[in-house]
Amino acid sequence: MSSPALSVRSAHIVLDGHVVAENLSLEFPGGRTTCLLGRSGVGKTSLLRHLAGLLPGTAPAGPVAYMAQRDLLLPWLSVLDNVRLGHRLRGDAAARHAAGPRARALLAEVGLGHHLDALPQTLSGGMRQRAALARTLCEDRQIVLMDEPFGHLDAVTRFDLQDLAARLLRGRTVVMVTHDPLEALRLGHEIRILSGTPFVPGPVIAPSGAVPRDPADPELLALQARLIGELRTGG
Numbered sequence: 001m002s003s004p005a006l007s008v009r010s011a012h013i014v015l016d017g018h019v020v021a022e023n024l025s026l027e028f029p030g031g032r033t034t035c036l037l038g039r040s041g042v043g044k045t046s047l048l049r050h051l052a053g054l055l056p057g058t059a060p061a062g063p064v065a066y067m068a069q070r071d072l073l074l075p076w077l078s079v080l081d082n083v084r085l086g087h088r089l090r091g092d093a094a095a096r097h098a099a100g101p102r103a104r105a106l107l108a109e110v111g112l113g114h115h116l117d118a119l120p121q122t123l124s125g126g127m128r129q130r131a132a133l134a135r136t137l138c139e140d141r142q143i144v145l146m147d148e149p150f151g152h153l154d155a156v157t158r159f160d161l162q163d164l165a166a167r168l169l170r171g172r173t174v175v176m177v178t179h180d181p182l183e184a185l186r187l188g189h190e191i192r193i194l195s196g197t198p199f200v201p202g203p204v205i206a207p208s209g210a211v212p213r214d215p216a217d218p219e220l221l222a223l224q225a226r227l228i229g230e231l232r233t234g235g
């Protein structure tokens with residue numbers, strides 16, 4: 001099954017009287033990763049929450065997986081139970097049972113196969129983010145919304161998780177908020193810069209080559225300089 005495109009049509013995003021977006025129309029291509037960049041406070045999280053149907057008066061485009069800025073792991077559940085939490089909360093007995101092997105396989109993929117019984121507070125920040133990524137993927141949704149999924153990680157851990165995410169998210173429709181232009185350039189089939197109040201999305205930036213892209217690629221480095229310049233002047 002191919003992942004659906006996502007569209008926003010003539011949307012207004014207003015939070016307690018603050019107009020974040022007005023008459024907003026945007027397309028996110030199916031089966032591709034779109035990275036959203038923009039200065040702090042421009043409205044990236046609000047747009048993601050709009051897409052997820054988490055704002056008043058909105059509905060999700062379909063079943064979505066949402067990975068929030070904080071990992072939101074429940075401290076009293078093991079890593080394994082955190083990863084299969086959605087199934088445990090929603091599913092019937094058969095679905096709950098089936099989630100176990102899937103959760104274990106994903107935890108092995110993210111390098112936590114030996115920490116199934118660990119409690120979140122005993123893990124490093126990078127390990128917690130990996131567990132949160134496994135939980136997001138355990139939902140097995142065609143649409144995945146991610147809000148700064150690799151923020152607050154050291155450069156090497158971030159780099160490794162970007163590679164992992166690109167592999168595990170292949171073929172899904174992904175909208176990812178990031179503050180890091182290089183992350184957007186490594187992972188995004190398309191990149192949009194949001195700027196202004198209310199925000200307006202800039203034109204689609206579509207670097208060439210498959211993701212995850214090589215950060216040493218001269219095209220990427222040139223684009224990084226351009227994105228930083230646009231963020232500086234536009235935001």
Ligand SMILES: Nc1ncnc2c1ncn2[C@@H]1O[C@H](COP(=O)(O)OP(=O)(O)OP(=O)(O)O)[C@@H](O)[C@H]1O
Nearest residue numbers: 015016018020038039040041042043044045046047
């Ligand atoms: N509940 C609220 N009521 C009023 N204004 C809000 C509310 N939540 C957010 N805002 C404002 O809406 C704007 C957009 O916030 P949002 O969190 O979407 O920005 P962001 O681009 O994701 O920021 P950051 O990069 O810092 O996470 C900000 O100016 C923020 O102050």
